[in-house]
Amino acid sequence: MTGAVAAAMTLSAAVLMAPATPHRRLARGDRRSRRMSPQAAIGLALCAVPLGAVLLPLPTILAVVLLGVTVSVRYHKRRRGTRAVDESRELETAIEVLVGELRVGAHPAQAFAVAADEAHGAVAESCRAVAARARLGADVGAGLRGAAEGSALPAQWDRLAVCWQLAADHGLAMSTLMRAAQRDIAERQRFCGQVRSAMAGARATAAILASLPVLSVLLGELIGAHPAAFLLGGRAGGWLLVIGTALVCSGLLWSDRITDRAAQ
Secondary structure (H helix, E strand, C coil): CHHHHHHHHHHHHHHHHCCCCHHHHHCCCCCHHHCCCHHHHHHHHHHHHHHHHHHCCHHHHHHHHHHHHHHHHHHHHHHHHHHHHHHHHHHHHHHHHHHHHHHCCCCHHHHHHHHHHHCCHHHHHHHHHHHHHHHCCCCHHHHHHHHHHCCCCHHHHHHHHHHHHHHHHHCCCHHHHHHHHHHHHHHHHHHHHHHHHHCHHHHHHHHHHHHHHHHHHHHHHHCCCCHHHHHHCCHHHHHHHHHHHHHHHHHHHHHHHHHHHHHC
8 A cells, every 4th residue: 555655646746747838838828728738648657657667566557557548538538529519519600600691692701701700619710711711712612621620520511511512513502501501410419419318327327337346445445354455465466456457447448439329
């Protein structure tokens, strides 16, 4: 237990002593600038691994690495999901404004510029980029496909590009096709929300099952069996800790895969 406490203190000190980048010092008001970059996280992990190797047995280090990778994967996957939901709402709003501008006869450049003013985040930046292409006389459909490359919803932007290309090639009303695309995005958003709500119980069950080994260790400590010392002491207990951690992490990732596929 002493080695585990020392390792935790060392990791905490490494995080606190990490210097801020110039961008983070100059742009503290920006929410994104306060987030740790993946490169910084990898650097901290590489610095902490040698220290942990000195203080902890090898099986314990492997278990910690497995747990850290699983937490990181689930965290970034959840962030991508949240970003996709937010972007879908912003895109729906932007298309509604775009359709209104196109119906009154506005130029595509003006329509996308107004939509960008009403939207926020990545959707606003993409609409501004498309508006700039339209002012220069470039292909708007290609601009919409380019917006899909850095988006959390590439399929939606590709669908908009297809609708725009169909209207341009066959002389159809662009506002009508854009309205159809907006309704499709709204229905998909509503369906995904319903599926996420239905899958909340399954996710909670997976989290409870994953926490049962931890509760078992705590109960063992309460009755005086000292399972933590056995698991963290290396040798056979350490490798049992690695196997158990691997099974728990794989179960969590597999349950996430099942629920994510159901929501798609």
